[in-house]
Amino acid sequence: MKKRLIHQDVYMSIAMLIFAIVALARTSVFPADAAHFPRLILGLLIAFTLWTLYEGIKKTKAINADGTGADKVIKLPQLTLPMATFLIVVVYTALINILGFFTATTLFILGFMYFYQVRKVQTILLTLVGTNVFIYLLFVYQLNVPLPKGLFF
């Protein structure tokens, strides 16, 4: 049985609709003056999103009818690497407060380059040292930015 494809506009529109409706509901606790503008914007956003949802449904029907536009549909496996990247970045930012900026950055660069299949030790070390030194000289030494210190440096 041929797998049914759904165009990404449908998913995006549903997500945006949920977001807009929740945000609109939230305006019920705002004073009238403060609520006017957000309600106007959310009304427009809902209208545009409904239109995009309608277009998305049309595209989905066309894809499943004769394959028109099937190549433009984003499939779940395509999202694996970007989502893995996002998770790595989230872990990195969480570690900054615990381990300190430079320690967390060192671990991040090592881990991310390994994830990116960079295996040359020279390259990894050069990137690691170069980035840390550059950040230190520019932001800490020159601009006096107090980067977070954690358990270590």
Next chain:
Amino acid sequence: MLMLINFSALAHVAERLASLEVLLALLVGVVGGIIIGALPGLSATMGVALLIPLTFGMDPVAGLTMLTAIYTSAVYGGSISAILIHTPGTPASAATALDGYQMTLQGKGLKALGVSTISSMIGGLLSAFALLLLAPPLALISLKFNAPEYFLMAVFGLTVIASLAQDSMIKGLASGCFGLLVGTVGVDIMTGFPRYTFGFSALEGGISLVPAMIGLFSLSQVMIQVEKMHEKGELVIGELKGSVLLTWQEFKSIWNTIWRSSIIGILIGILPGAGGDIASWVSYNEAKRFSKTPEKFGTGHMEGIAASEASNNAVTGGAIIPLLTLGIPGSATTAVLLGGLLIQGLLPGHELFEKHANITYAVIVGFIIANILMGLVGLAIARYVVKVSTIPSGILAPIIVVLSVVGSYAINNSMFDVYIMVVFGFIGYFMRKTGYVTAAVVLAMILGSMAEQGFRQSLVLSKGNMLAYYFSRPISIVIMVLIVLGLFSPILMKKWQNKSGIQTAATSDDN
């Protein structure tokens, strides 16, 4: 026009520019911009967004000069990889690749680089002089603005969003609405009520613009690039022979093309939303029309490169004109540049040319110098810069992420801004994958508060009869006409592009 220039401010420009900080900023901006532009996957917009945090602690002249230097140099830098490896570094150089790479294949890669460098320099210079001459009189018009005009200008600026989203206007407008909503987060100035803060005190001041921008442009780009992680393929750099300098005959043969394309670029730059990619294609087609040898276009013809490059660099100065005078960005990159202005506490409009004239004129003259420096540096290093394009993403990606984190942190020395950057990176990734416009979000965040304030003040001033009030003001009527034109111009532009067979990037997020 000459009478409206503040000559006393102009006289102090040398004083402001003759400092080590400014000269270093110029050099860093030019060299950094060329490298950023040459790297496929990075863009002028992303470069400016990433480096804005650096300008926070800098002298305003140094900071803004660096950002404008990055802008113009990155647009030029895109031509280097377009010519030598048939991969435009920025969408604005896509037309350059047509003839540029053909010249490389014929062993004339260095000559092509020379044409591109000279054309970009002259196009950028002419647009910088246009900025100097046209901006002061335009700024005077903003003196006559009151709440209704500011509201309408914000709306007009937001119609730019429609033209930024060349693929789907509705998605562009939805992106803008999202940006406007993000702009409402924080304590409402008029009522003191905290909107959408959910008890977080860090949100009471609103969502910080620069971290959001860095997330939307830079982090999202890293996530997009990682999809190609497994694609193997060596980039082959064409053999470089001969001289990068043009002979007098060669220069004469492209002079008219450079001049014509620069004018086109300046005019398109002034139009909000239309950027370097549109300008380069329009100029390429016009150059072909006016040429005595149109059949040579696409086979390695210098006029083709000259047209595209003069025009896309001429856009830069043109796009800064509405930005400085009316606060309306002329392109996606200038939308980000507006953030750089606001960080320095500078508001666009007549104040920039009166109260802060010393800074403004210094930045404009700095922009002129940046274009000259770009030409000289480009001639010297272009052939070496292309090697930077071969740096694997596995090295660039972690560096960009680290710069994004530290840049976001440095604004307020707050990890909360880093979290904002990460969240917007996630949002930006899905927006870009599904055809929404991240530049529209940034623009709306910037213009949203101006729109809301103007709207609420107009409500009070009009005593409830808004429509009659707006129609009683001549400047308001003019702006309303511009808004209608702005909404329909993408449709007309698309029809014109289809007729001329021009292909541009799906969105103008990158310039």
